[in-house]
Amino acid sequence: MKQKIFIPEFGGARAVILHRPHPTVDSLSRQLRAIGLSVEAHWPELPASVMLADYLFFDADMGCDEQFPWPAGEAPMPMIALIGSEAPGRIEWALSHNAASKILKPVGDGGVFSGLLIARQTYDARKAMAAEISDLRARLSERQTVVQAVMLLARNAGSEDRAYDQLRQMAMSWRVNIEEAAQRVVAMGLAAKRA
Amino acid sequence: MRRQIEIGLLFSCTASYGLIAAAGRAGALRAIDEVNADPAFDLTFIPVERDPQGNIDLYQPMCAEILRSTNARHVIGTTTSWSRKEVIPTLEKAGGILWYPCPHEGFEASDHVVYMHACPNQHLVPLMDWALPRYGRRAHLVGSNYIWGWEINRVARDLVMGSGGTVLGERYLRIGDTDVARMIEEIRATRPDFVLNSLIGSSSYAFLAAMAELRREDSAFAGGKMPVLSCNLTECELPKLGADAEGLISAGPYFHGAAGWPGDGRVFASSFEAAAYVSVRALAGLLAHRPGAEMLCLRSLLDQPKEARFGIDRATHHVTLPALIAEVQQGRFEVVSARDGVEPDPYLSRRSNRLHPNLTVVTP
Numbered sequence: 001m002k003q004k005i006f007i008p009e010f011g012g013a014r015a016v017i018l019h020r021p022h023p024t025v026d027s028l029s030r031q032l033r034a035i036g037l038s039v040e041a042h043w044p045e046l047p048a049s050v051m052l053a054d055y056l057f058f059d060a061d062m063g064c065d066e067q068f069p070w071p072a073g074e075a076p077m078p079m080i081a082l083i084g085s086e087a088p089g090r091i092e093w094a095l096s097h098n099a100a101s102k103i104l105k106p107v108g109d110g111g112v113f114s115g116l117l118i119a120r121q122t123y124d125a126r127k128a129m130a131a132e133i134s135d136l137r138a139r140l141s142e143r144q145t146v147v148q149a150v151m152l153l154a155r156n157a158g159s160e161d162r163a164y165d166q167l168r169q170m171a172m173s174w175r176v177n178i179e180e181a182a183q184r185v186v187a188m189g190l191a192a193k194r195a
Numbered sequence: 196m197r198r199q200i201e202i203g204l205l206f207s208c209t210a211s212y213g214l215i216a217a218a219g220r221a222g223a224l225r226a227i228d229e230v231n232a233d234p235a236f237d238l239t240f241i242p243v244e245r246d247p248q249g250n251i252d253l254y255q256p257m258c259a260e261i262l263r264s265t266n267a268r269h270v271i272g273t274t275t276s277w278s279r280k281e282v283i284p285t286l287e288k289a290g291g292i293l294w295y296p297c298p299h300e301g302f303e304a305s306d307h308v309v310y311m312h313a314c315p316n317q318h319l320v321p322l323m324d325w326a327l328p329r330y331g332r333r334a335h336l337v338g339s340n341y342i343w344g345w346e347i348n349r350v351a352r353d354l355v356m357g358s359g360g361t362v363l364g365e366r367y368l369r370i371g372d373t374d375v376a377r378m379i380e381e382i383r384a385t386r387p388d389f390v391l392n393s394l395i396g397s398s399s400y401a402f403l404a405a406m407a408e409l410r411r412e413d414s415a416f417a418g419g420k421m422p423v424l425s426c427n428l429t430e431c432e433l434p435k436l437g438a439d440a441e442g443l444i445s446a447g448p449y450f451h452g453a454a455g456w457p458g459d460g461r462v463f464a465s466s467f468e469a470a471a472y473v474s475v476r477a478l479a480g481l482l483a484h485r486p487g488a489e490m491l492c493l494r495s496l497l498d499q500p501k502e503a504r505f506g507i508d509r510a511t512h513h514v515t516l517p518a519l520i521a522e523v524q525q526g527r528f529e530v531v532s533a534r535d536g537v538e539p540d541p542y543l544s545r546r547s548n549r550l551h552p553n554l555t556v557v558t559p
Contacts, residue, residue, distance in 0.1 A: 007543075009544070010542060010544040011540075011544035011545040012544075026494075027306070030306070030494075030509075030510055031304070033510040033511075034304035034510045034511040034512075034541065034542065035304075035542045035544055036540065036542055036544025036545060037544075108287060108306065109283065109287055109305050109306040109307060110305070113302065113542065
């Protein structure tokens with residue numbers, strides 16, 4: 001089965017390059033424009049408008065944390081590292097910013113299109129995974145609530161197995177997940193107790 | 196005293212796709228003759244010819260040899276995208292520039308290549324726009340087994356699916372392979388609304404002959420139904436196809452006798468000849484009265500106002516071209532649709548070149 005690659009809409013997308021003026025910036029800019037993006041280059045400060053960029057290319061050789069208006073690893077767009085020196089410390093730093101792909105310097109005739117595609121895919125996959133993990137975490141932390149709800153329901157249902165089935169039915173009919181149904185059952189149980 | 200400037204010609208005139216190469220070579224030589232005879236130029240072009248004979252592994256060494264052993268910095272030629280991609284690393288190393296006179300599949304804009312023929316938004320996108328409402332959305336895709344066929348079919352699949360259609364089959368043949376029986380059987384069985392043919396050379400000739408045979412045998416395929424479309428068929432291959440070419444539909448920037456591009460009232464046998472001709476003329480114009488310009492990199496060479504760089508786009512190194520669609524009628528291409536001045540978009544990044552909504556024509 002062939003995996004179909006999704007080619008994002010590059011026309012009109014904005015790329016920002018954080019690199020001192022250099023032939024590498026010229027080559028990078030030409031390739032980006034050929035692909036259809038608009039390009040601006042800045043050094044050493046990024047303007048506030050960087051928040052609107054769709055892709056950020058940054059110099060892994062000379063860059064530092066203070067240049068970015070967000071904590072390391074929390075950029076709101078895919079970051080692409082421009083790597084000249086392959087010194088471990090510099091690569092470590094680029095990775096600390098969650099670079100979604102990389103291009104080796106000097107930038108010549110190619111590499112930008114695949115760099116963009118890989119960055120987009122990696123960034124989106126990471127974001128989706130982070131959302132899934134936080135959802136799973138939330139559900140994991142509700143384990144105790146589920147146990148409480150089953151105990152409450154078991155008083156009338158007769159057994160824990162039947163109580164668990166009942167909870168699942170409730171979740172289905174309320175169209176919520178089982179943890180949320182458990183929260184409601186527990187809340188109702190407490191309310192009943194107080195009454 | 197005219198400057199003597201060597202330029203490379205890299206055409207495989209004996210390959211299975213040799214007719215296309217020969218058309219390009221003819222166009223380049225025609226322009227070289229004209230430039231050399233024209234007192235308005237301060238230069239004389241000296242062609243340095245190499246023929247890789249369709250052997251993919253000879254392109255790179257022959258291109259390197261031209262750049263190493265002569266003063267040529269500019270090479271006109273290569274026909275398949277595979278061979279173009281083979282020579283790009285050599286051009287980068289040696290600072291050479293390739294003028295590519297054939298349609299390509301897009302997703303490339305090298306610092307060392309000028310693309311003088313059409314890219315997909317100038318051939319495939321207009322062709323699908325025209326064909327889908329006319330014939331239907333059930334497509335069958337065939338192609339030669341290399342980058343041109345793969346990418347044309349990938350984009351075609353996106354366009355067909357994006358308009359709500361289906362792809363009934365997608366088959367490939369090795370370059371030079373003529374065993375088309377399986378392809379024809381599938382087409383006979385699936386009865387698509389149209390076939391998109393991205394085969395090249397002898398594979399394409401065998402396929403088109405077999406399609407013509409199918410039309411004679413099976414009335415479902417007769418009378419202009421289920422046409423074969425392509426983005427690379429020109430007049431230069433019509434003699435080889437004979438009567439089998441009737442009804443074929445092709446997209447390109449030029450067909451014999453068409454007005455518009457390349458202009459000047461000159462008539463060309465095919466768009467391959469025209470594109471190679473324009474390449475040499477543009478090069479001559481860019482080098483004329485600029486001593487030493489033949490050694491410049493492409494970026495510096497094109498650092499000119501738009502007119503002076505012959506419309507070559509500085510970002511993509513492509514040109515704005517007409518998008519014509521033509522059908523073979525009684526042995527010659529008749530233009531059935533023409534769009535002028537289509538700007539190049541090699542990465543199909545503009546929305547208008549992407550998937551179209553599922554619209555149908557409603558007549559009151």
